Amino acid sequence: MNTPEIIKVEKAGVRFNLASEHINGLKEYIIKFIKGELIFQEFWALRDISLTVKKGEAWGILGVNGSGKSTLLKLICQILKPAEGTVWVNGTIAPLIELGAGIDGELTARENIYLNGAILGHSKNFMQEHFDEIVDFSELHQFLDTPVKNFSSGMAARLGFSIATVIQPDILIVDEILSVGDIAFQRKCEDRMQHMLENGATLLYVSHSIDAIKSLCTNAIWLDHGSMIASGPVEEVSEKYLESQSR
């Protein structure tokens, strides 16, 4: 009843200028300017999203490609700032938005563990203490001194997941990343996420696998073209979503 709120998104919107992506030079700019085509076409990747997540809840985010799922996660991670509305987050975040982020292909796995840990805000001492734990979980003992550019995408994902989940975060944000790992590792990751949830973490989970969402999440939100179609208990929302998809 009295569980504290941990994430609060109020009427948030994210806006991109579509046109600014295409004008790449002065010539083009002047031509467009003369033609009067220089009206910045606004594109709202998210609009009017309100969401309140309480501590310990697990939310699945549903929607087709390009519906704004990752944008919502980036908003909550504070990578993006809302153009309107507010986003309020209270707690540490372990963002698993893309496991490759922060991994430098030229560096070895060992060096990457320290670099990536630092990107996530861990101190060097902390990483030294947890180094073995990370290596054990990733099962990459043999390849510690191999440059990561020679890794397969599955191996890189293992490394990324192991580093990002070394702490028990308040909020765990997972964006469709485990699809590259093999089944055994996917299961291992799911176990770890389950374990974190039992320890009181809050989960935000994007996946196209409705079954995975149903098994991990208690609530769900359905996005379409940047607006919120439905939110509520996972069964209810996923049923609606499936219905709309099978049509």
Add this chain to the structure above:
Amino acid sequence: MFKIFDYVSGLFKFKDLLQQLVIRDIKLKYRRSFLGYLWSVLNPLGTMIVVALIFSQIFRFEVQNYPAYLICGQVIFNFILESTNAAIVSITGNASLLKKTYVPKYIFTISKVSSSMVNMIFSMIALVLVVMITGVKFTPYSLLSILVILQVYVYALGLGLFLAQVSVFFRDIQYIFGVLTTLWMYCTPIFYPITILPNNIGRIITMFNPLVSYVTQFRELLVYGRLPSMDLIISGILWSIFVLIIGLISFKKNQDEFILYI
């Protein structure tokens, strides 16, 4: 003003990341080359020898201890060149990271300038070698050259921050700046003494090019073993603080827009 202070103090939390990024740059710079870090010493030494040979045969300047004079100017100018060129792409080049993780954005610019700085410290070995071989005595003043390095570092940081944020919105700045640095090199007394310039040009250059101050301070301390004039020191310090503030303010003002343009 307090806001800027808060902004900068955020760096403290990410000091380990800064360290890691600098280590990465240094490690990767010479990875897979046979001589490795030695290049940081050999490179300035080699260029100095080439330029010294050319200028002692073709153009002759009335400069006492020309090799040492030359390498002092080169070490400073190369640092400015390397750090600003790395800083200019520090935001656009780390787009993938900035889009996917939350870290203070200026950390990438600072790390680039800092790793160039480490590289400059390596090349100081070459400078010390030249100074010793040419028979200059070390004085307590030589140690004060650290303060000059500090001024140049702060200056490069400010300039780097400014250029990095401009290049997010206006990529052409990289090429424009490339041309400008050539002009800048000739406007800095690296291989010639400033006294050969006509009086008024010399005065204008001294006024608007802070590198004149840094290079001269550096030489006075290291090569000629005396304290630079107070004017030079003050103008050097003021320039570096001024440019840093401009860089920080412009960076902070625009940083939330970066993600929409990278």
